Amino acid sequence: MHPIAEKYLRKRALPSIFCSGCGHGTVLNAFLRVVDKLGIIDELSLVGGIGCSSWAPVFIKADVLHMLHGRAIAAATGLKLANPKRKVVVFTGDGDCTGIGGNHFLHGARRNIDLTVIMLNNGIYGMTGGQMAPTTPTDAKTQTSPYGNMEPNLDACAVAISAGATYVSRWTSAHPSGLARSIEQALGHKGFSFIDAVSQCPTQAGRYMHGTADPATLLNMIKESSVTKAKAEKMSADALKDKIVVGKLHEDKERPELSDRLYSIMHDA
Amino acid sequence: MKTITIDENFCKGCHLCIDQCPKETLEVSSKRNAKGYLVPKAEKTDECIGCRLCEMICPDMAITVEIPEDEK
Numbered sequence: 001m002h003p004i005a006e007k008y009l010r011k012r013a014l015p016s017i018f019c020s021g022c023g024h025g026t027v028l029n030a031f032l033r034v035v036d037k038l039g040i041i042d043e044l045s046l047v048g049g050i051g052c053s054s055w056a057p058v059f060i061k062a063d064v065l066h067m068l069h070g071r072a073i074a075a076a077t078g079l080k081l082a083n084p085k086r087k088v089v090v091f092t093g094d095g096d097c098t099g100i101g102g103n104h105f106l107h108g109a110r111r112n113i114d115l116t117v118i119m120l121n122n123g124i125y126g127m128t129g130g131q132m133a134p135t136t137p138t139d140a141k142t143q144t145s146p147y148g149n150m151e152p153n154l155d156a157c158a159v160a161i162s163a164g165a166t167y168v169s170r171w172t173s174a175h176p177s178g179l180a181r182s183i184e185q186a187l188g189h190k191g192f193s194f195i196d197a198v199s200q201c202p203t204q205a206g207r208y209m210h211g212t213a214d215p216a217t218l219l220n221m222i223k224e225s226s227v228t229k230a231k232a233e234k235m236s237a238d239a240l241k242d243k244i245v246v247g248k249l250h251e252d253k254e255r256p257e258l259s260d261r262l263y264s265i266m267h268d269a
Numbered sequence: 270m271k272t273i274t275i276d277e278n279f280c281k282g283c284h285l286c287i288d289q290c291p292k293e294t295l296e297v298s299s300k301r302n303a304k305g306y307l308v309p310k311a312e313k314t315d316e317c318i319g320c321r322l323c324e325m326i327c328p329d330m331a332i333t334v335e336i337p338e339d340e341k
Contacts, residue, residue: 001278002327004330015279019281021328025330026325026328177325215283216283216287219289220288
């Protein structure tokens, strides 16, 4: 096993529940490499919701809170306010975060609470067999959209930015280096950091939406659809239609952070 | 020479490492691990450029690349 996996993974919980070729494993890989580089394992408080994404923290030898569906950010807010010295990291999925968890996502960003939220985004509810999620592309066929998704899909990064998140980026499992760099920035950022980590789901999204269960094909589809923020700025809306814009999308170092505000009020009282 | 180790106990035979390798260092072997997955093997390790893409992409952290000091 890789020395970093040896050091940080909970052997009892392995093999991971991730399917063969699941992008979530690659994101977990990137996260652990960053944690090792920064040496912060003992400061971490990890929270997961429900879904394949939310199992990522369970495999890590750290303090983990496995919450109800959609409630990871709510619990994480409590953790952070109770003990602001901890580095609170949320692993959530696109369904968990933008579906049932949408409200907590909105308010976490609005409050600019110092959390690092990594949303593992495969555009589907994978764990339950492949139902459409708020992020499922329009026209995509899933278990609950057999004639094609009739809804427009949500851009979670746009929602995060507009609600007040102060570090927003998007990367994919096909960009392990970019992802790692962004995770490092997000962990160092004081405020609500949101990373939309696009990830391949060979078993559900792959088979139903993309026509293949082959992990390498799906990974390369993600890679080919990705365009950097710099390049995207010069492209028309039409050209950007099915593209994944990657990179740091927003950063604000000025906006006040919630736990700072609370503790300064408590000290002044 | 660089060493590439594949942990058969954790490999889920997704072959992302083989696909991502920019050289042609890795290939599918005909060996199945205990779970029934066809594991990759590092045949042409002399071609390895130490990019570590295989290490970084592996969803199960089952592959490790060791680069000797004099090659770093």
